[in-house]
Amino acid sequence: MLQFIHATVFTGDQWLTNATVRVAKGRIQDVLTSSDPADATDETIDLAGDYLVPGLVDLQLYGGSNLFLNDQPTPDTVRHIYASHVKNGTTTLLPTIHSTSLEIMQQSMAAVQTVRQENPFGVPGIHIEGPYFNPIKRGAHSSAYVRKPTEAELETLFSANADAIRILTLAPEMFTSEQLQLLFSLKHANTRLSLGHSNATYAQATDALNSGQIPLATHLYNAMRGFESREPGIVGAVFDHDTVHASIIADGYHCDPATIRIARKLLGDRLFLISDALFANTPGLDGPRPDFSLGEFIVHFEPDPAGPGRYVNNEGKLAGSALTLIDCVRVCVEKAGIPLTDALRMATTIPATVIGMGDQIGKIQPDYVANLVRLSPALTVKTVWQIGDELTA
Known part of the structure; x- marks a missing residue:
């Protein structure tokens, strides 16, 4: 499982600060608040407060x-x-x-x-x-x-x-x-x-x-x-x-x-x-x-x-x-x-x-496709994940 920690997450409805998002098999598994502990066994990416938004x-x-x-x-x-x-x-x-x-x-x-x-x-x-x-x-x-x-x-x-x-x-x-x-x-x-x-x-x-x-x-x-x-x-x-x-x-x-x-x-x-x-x-x-x-x-x-x-x-x-x-x-x-x-x-x-896909994409919520974008506070794209996989140059 892949997890993003210390993320400022836009879920599609609201913002969550210092949140954790867990991804497995191309889907979002959990969106956790700062009070929930991270799993030390997961592959972890520390976003250091950057925005994590839907693709x-x-x-x-x-x-x-x-x-x-x-x-x-x-x-x-x-x-x-x-x-x-x-x-x-x-x-x-x-x-x-x-x-x-x-x-x-x-x-x-x-x-x-x-x-x-x-x-x-x-x-x-x-x-x-x-x-x-x-x-x-x-x-x-x-x-x-x-x-x-x-x-x-x-x-x-x-x-x-x-x-x-x-x-x-x-x-x-x-x-x-x-x-x-x-x-x-x-x-x-x-x-x-x-x-x-x-x-x-x-x-x-x-x-x-x-x-x-x-x-x-x-x-x-x-x-x-x-x-x-x-x-x-x-x-x-x-x-x-x-x-x-x-x-x-x-x-x-x-x-x-x-x-x-x-x-x-x-x-x-x-x-x-x-x-x-x-x-x-x-x-x-x-x-x-x-x-x-x-x-x-x-x-x-x-x-x-x-x-x-x-x-x-x-x-x-x-x-x-x-x-x-x-x-x-x-x-x-x-x-x-x-x-x-x-x-x-x-x-x-x-x-x-x-286009009738609002139950699959466009949000960071459990069961949604893990299309994710890391943005800087200046709204520049830093990293993109498509169906949970990080895109390489």
Whole structure:
């Protein structure tokens, strides 16, 4: 058995100081208070007061340090993506593809399915972002691929590896009512539909969210109709809804820190973090890539001495980030003024619940998977354990 002593533990619900966490066979066995004696026969790691937090859960990212799923939809690319992000504390992730051909979508699903069978708690599925978007809100998605759905394409999409689709982001106004009903009937129980890249009105968005079939909204504020006094838009519909969960890109570029703080106040535990990373800026690995082709766009990395940097396309539009989820946690705490407890829940417990895995990952509690991260008080990643095993460089 492995035990961590003198740890400042975030359980997912509360903080425990000078605590002991015991791990065996990849699962957490005990979480003990300082009054409980350590077992001298166990392998012991003294954290000397550092934070021990659940592994982070990122439900939207596209690449690793230098490989990109849309470009190379293979199991090796998926493994590379995971290896790049897990070094920075993200122990569960959904590799994501942006709007593309049906063939690349199917190849990506098959690749993720292969790795999912190898690493079910690390890569539990894929996030398919698009292509069924409103062209007005396509953002950096290629106009060559953004399109309306057809019944035949929907049937083909869900004909194989449908259980690997954890999130499908779409613009509901681009579907007929018959197509939406078909989608609801075809999708696997694992699949969460998410409203995004949409120009729906407040009424349209509210109807979609009230359907009971679209429980999520993708990257709040970005690529969606905004809040205005006479038309509350999708942002207003999300804020006004009782149950919808929304992701947000807290990288300091996509959203002003004040808008992150406001969203947290209004949504509480229905707001969660995503990195939206095209490539990961991971110490010890080459990357992020300085430029690459994204559909008809050439996308460039812009370094930032005050932050992790960002990607923009040749139209000057934001095209994604170059960070990992721990960077978003730091932005929430240091720039948005969100308490560390809340920021960590937004990166662990809440996204785990969103994909139906909140009883397995996202907490440090008995019987949970031992995905653990040691953080310094400055919120830098010192060590990562995946299913109880320490990751090596």
